[in-house]
Amino acid sequence: MSDITTLAGLLGLARERITAGLGDRDAAARLPVLATRDAQGWPSARTMVLRGFDARDWTLDIHSDADAAKVLQLTDGPRAAIHVWDAEASLQIRMRAHVVRLPHDEEKGLWEEVPEPARAQYGAVPPPGTPIAAADAWHPNPRPARFAVLRARVLRVELLHVGEIHRRARYEREEGWQGSWLVP
Ligand SMILES: Cc1cc2nc3c(=O)[nH]c(=O)nc-3n(C[C@H](O)[C@H](O)[C@H](O)COP(=O)(O)O)c2cc1C
Numbered sequence: 001m002s003d004i005t006t007l008a009g010l011l012g013l014a015r016e017r018i019t020a021g022l023g024d025r026d027a028a029a030r031l032p033v034l035a036t037r038d039a040q041g042w043p044s045a046r047t048m049v050l051r052g053f054d055a056r057d058w059t060l061d062i063h064s065d066a067d068a069a070k071v072l073q074l075t076d077g078p079r080a081a082i083h084v085w086d087a088e089a090s091l092q093i094r095m096r097a098h099v100v101r102l103p104h105d106e107e108k109g110l111w112e113e114v115p116e117p118a119r120a121q122y123g124a125v126p127p128p129g130t131p132i133a134a135a136d137a138w139h140p141n142p143r144p145a146r147f148a149v150l151r152a153r154v155l156r157v158e159l160l161h162v163g164e165i166h167r168r169a170r171y172e173r174e175e176g177w178q179g180s181w182l183v184p
Helices: 007-023 069-076 104-111 116-121
Strands: 033-037 043-047 052-054 059-065 079-086 091-101 147-161 167-172 180-182
Touching (some): 007 079, 007 091, 007 147, 007 167, 033 069, 104 147
16 A cells, blocks of 8 residues: 555555556546536536556546547547546545547557447447437447547646545646645
């Protein structure tokens, strides 16, 4: 277990807990919340499945239907926030990230690894968010062209550990993740 009384230890705990989200279905980081901004500037947050995490480089991968609003919003501007509340670790993880799609050939390669039943999530007709006359008035048409792999390059991590005393710290990529304490 990480030593949360040090800046490096607290960041280490966040790394551990996000990594847990990859392998453990019950880990909080399996379902981070991704927030973007819509065309009117409104924040737009939604739950996503964590598909990849590079703990050394602080990048997270998520998958989406390429025609979903979030992908279009991120194409307009890559700024996003990602949020995890890990109750087991008493840790709130807030991240600021640039999120971009992987090159098409890489997406195509990863598509091959998506299990057949899961492919139905990529290619809804009409596209996600389209108003329809009845809840089932759409059908899946899975295809690689509608499979988007979004890679979030984390620029800032802000942690709040809730305990006997609360500990809050902020870490910046530009500063080599050394971190500094903040008033909770
Ligand atoms: C538990 C859960 C997991 C989800 N995982 C994903 C996911 O991995 N990728 C995805 O695109 N949408 C996922 N969704 C659906 C999104 O939350 C969202 O409703 C959908 O992607 C449309 O969002 P958008 O119109 O803002 O793009 C998930 C929803 C829930 C409740």
